[in-house]
Amino acid sequence: xxxxxxxxxxxxxxxxxxxxxxxxxxxxxxxxxxxxxxxxxxxxxxxxxxxxxxxxxxxxxxxxxxxxxxxxxxxxxxxxxxxxxxxxxxxxxxxxxxxxxxxxxxxxxxxxxxxxxxxxxxxxxxxxxxxxxxxxxxxxxxxxxxxxxxxxxxxxxxxxxxxxxxxxxxxxxxxxxxxxxxxxxxxxxxxxxxxxxxxxxxxxxxxxxxxxxxxxxxxxxxxxxxxxxxxxxxxxxxxxxxxxxxxxxxxxxxxxxxxxxxxxxxxxxxxxxxxxxxxxxxxxxxxxxxxxxxxxxxxxxxxxxxxxxxxxxxxxxxxxxxxxxxxxxxxxxxxxxxxxxxxxxxxxxxxxxxxxxxxxxxxxxxxxxxxxxxxxxxxxxxxxxxxxxxxxxxxxxxxxxxxxxxxxxxxxxxx
Numbered sequence: 001x002x003x004x005x006x007x008x009x010x011x012x013x014x015x016x017x018x019x020x021x022x023x024x025x026x027x028x029x030x031x032x033x034x035x036x037x038x039x040x041x042x043x044x045x046x047x048x049x050x051x052x053x054x055x056x057x058x059x060x061x062x063x064x065x066x067x068x069x070x071x072x073x074x075x076x077x078x079x080x081x082x083x084x085x086x087x088x089x090x091x092x093x094x095x096x097x098x099x100x101x102x103x104x105x106x107x108x109x110x111x112x113x114x115x116x117x118x119x120x121x122x123x124x125x126x127x128x129x130x131x132x133x134x135x136x137x138x139x140x141x142x143x144x145x146x147x148x149x150x151x152x153x154x155x156x157x158x159x160x161x162x163x164x165x166x167x168x169x170x171x172x173x174x175x176x177x178x179x180x181x182x183x184x185x186x187x188x189x190x191x192x193x194x195x196x197x198x199x200x201x202x203x204x205x206x207x208x209x210x211x212x213x214x215x216x217x218x219x220x221x222x223x224x225x226x227x228x229x230x231x232x233x234x235x236x237x238x239x240x241x242x243x244x245x246x247x248x249x250x251x252x253x254x255x256x257x258x259x260x261x262x263x264x265x266x267x268x269x270x271x272x273x274x275x276x277x278x279x280x281x282x283x284x285x286x287x288x289x290x291x292x293x294x295x296x297x298x299x300x301x302x303x304x305x306x307x308x309x310x311x312x313x314x315x316x317x318x319x320x321x322x323x324x325x326x327x328x329x330x331x332x333x334x335x336x337x338x339x340x341x342x343x344x345x346x347x348x349x350x351x352x353x354x355x356x357x358x359x360x361x362x363x364x365x366x367x368x369x370x371x372x373x374x375x376x377x378x379x380x381x382x383x384x385x386x387x388x389x390x391x392x393x394x395x396x397x398x399x400x401x402x403x404x405x406x407x408x409x410x411x412x413x414x415x
Contacts, residue, residue, distance in 0.1 A: 017063040019073045030064030034076050037061050041071035042079030049079075069277040089164040089279055114357050115374050121354030123380025126186070126202060128347045130381070130389075133191040137340045140299035143183055145344020147176075147295055150288030150352035158281035168278030169286050174269040176290025182262035183291075183351075184298075189255030195385045201256030202377060204404075208264025209271075209371035216268070217367070224410060231407030267362070267371045274363035284355055288348075 014026040017034070033049060034041040035058065042049060052058040065071045068086075078086035132142060189198035273283045354374070361370045382401065 014064070016066050017070070017074070018066075019070045021074060026066065028066075030066055032065045032068060032071055034063045034065060034071055035061055036063055039074075039076045040079050041065060041068070041076040043082040046079055046082035048081040069275070072277050073275075085162070086164055089162055115361050115370055118354045118357035118361070118374045119377040120380065121350045121357065121377075122202075122374060123377035125347060125350040125354065126190075126377060126381040127384045128350065129183075129187050130190040130195050130198075130384070132343065132347070133187055135335060137335050137343075138299065138337065139184075139187055139191070140295050140302060141337060141340050142344035142347070143187060144292055144295035144299055145341040146183070146348035146351055147180075147288045147291035148341075149345035149348025150355070151285055151292055153349070153352045154281050154284040154288060154356075158285065161281060163279035163281040165282045166277055166279065168273055168276030169282045171269055171273035171276060171278060172283040172286025173290050175266055175273065175283070175287040177294065178262045178265040178269060179287065180291045180294040182259055182266055184295075185255045185258035185262065189259060193253065193255060195381070195389060197253065198256045198259065201260045202263065202381065204260040205264035205267055206371045208261055209267045209367060212264065212268045213271070213367040216272075228407045228410035231403060231410060234403055234407075264371070267358075267367075267374075270359055271362045271367050274359065280356060280359045280363075284352065284359065287355075288352065 014029050015023050016026045016030045018024050031044070032041050033044050033046070035049070035052070049058070049062075053062075065076075077090050080087040133139075186198060186202060189201070358370065358374050361374075
């Protein structure tokens with residue numbers, strides 16, 4: 001108590017508790033009060049706190065916060081009396097988001113378990129993307145269905161759960177834009193490149209996430225992480241320069257790189273949303289709503305471009321257009337716009353469930369390890385590629401994939 005008493009002497013006005021768990025002097029009073037023993041925070045005029053003060057032995061355990069985000073970061077939960085809406089949102093998270101504070105004390109096994117479930121969901125998503133990419137479907141319409149499904153599910157769940165809408169939900173716009181680019185790139189990559197190659201890149205976002213976390217939040221990189229990064233890069237180069245990787249397949253690599261980068265940016269913006277105290281379901285509603293608008297715009301733009309191109313070709317090509325239209329009708333038989341959109345909504349279930357698992361993990365877990373574990377969905381997709389698609393891989397490609405997976409695992413263990 002000596003250091004605390006000294007600080008109190010140095011702070012004749014206001015002493016607040018910071019997000020790092022240390023007290024600091026402030027020229028302005030805190031906006032919320034907290035009780036250290038039960039780790040509850042609430043309004044300064046809370047009737048429950050006033051009664052506790054009157055009963056004695058409360059003031060010496062009372063702390064003050066500059067904002068709600070600081071209280072949440074320190075593990076305090078809302079008071080049910082003075083901020084009931086925030087309390088209800090917290091209770092709802094207890095149902096949908098496991099108690100990560102206890103998980104951390106037990107070695108983080110619950111966090112690992114939840115992230116593993118998210119990786120399974122994302123693996124199923126990757127398989128469904130690959131399967132539909134080989135069908136004559138409107139890619140943008142299908143992906144629009146994926147995102148509409150996510151937005152509807154998140155919004156409907158929140159009607160019952162009651163997560164609080166805060167300013168932090170606007171990070172969902174960034175999440176939606178990054179995810180829009182990542183999902184579009186992954187789907188395109190599966191359509192034009194090797195499924196195993198694209199699947200590999202879906203396991204590499206931790207490289208982006210850990211590096212970004214260091215630059216943004218100074219999450220330091222230890223020697224094992226650096227070794228893991230080196231191993232991953234060696235694996236990538238091994239696959240890139242495999243003898244049987246022809247130049248015509250390079251386009252798959254371009255889409256794979258975009259997939260890696262923007263899935264990584266999606267994870268980083270997800271973490272930033274949790275730092276801004278955004279609730280899971282509202283931020284996912286904004287994220288998937290943004291993605292829905294992006295894919296809807298892209299779909300309409302592509303359709304307009306096709307119509308304009310056909311109009312500009314002139315009457316002399318009308319016969320060719322008729323032949324193309326007939327071929328397209330024959331190819332898309334059974335895949336109407338309605339069926340494509342509804343199938344996209346089915347695929348979207350795996351996407352939104354994976355995000356419901358992973359966002360709360362980012363809130364309370366270590367950024368790099370959450371990203372690395374959820375990125376292990378690559379294993380599910382590679383098993384599908386090997387045993388269902390019977391895709392032939394060269395020895396060098398297999399070696400490169402094995403080395404890269406070993407690097408991802410090392411990053412996971414070292415983070």
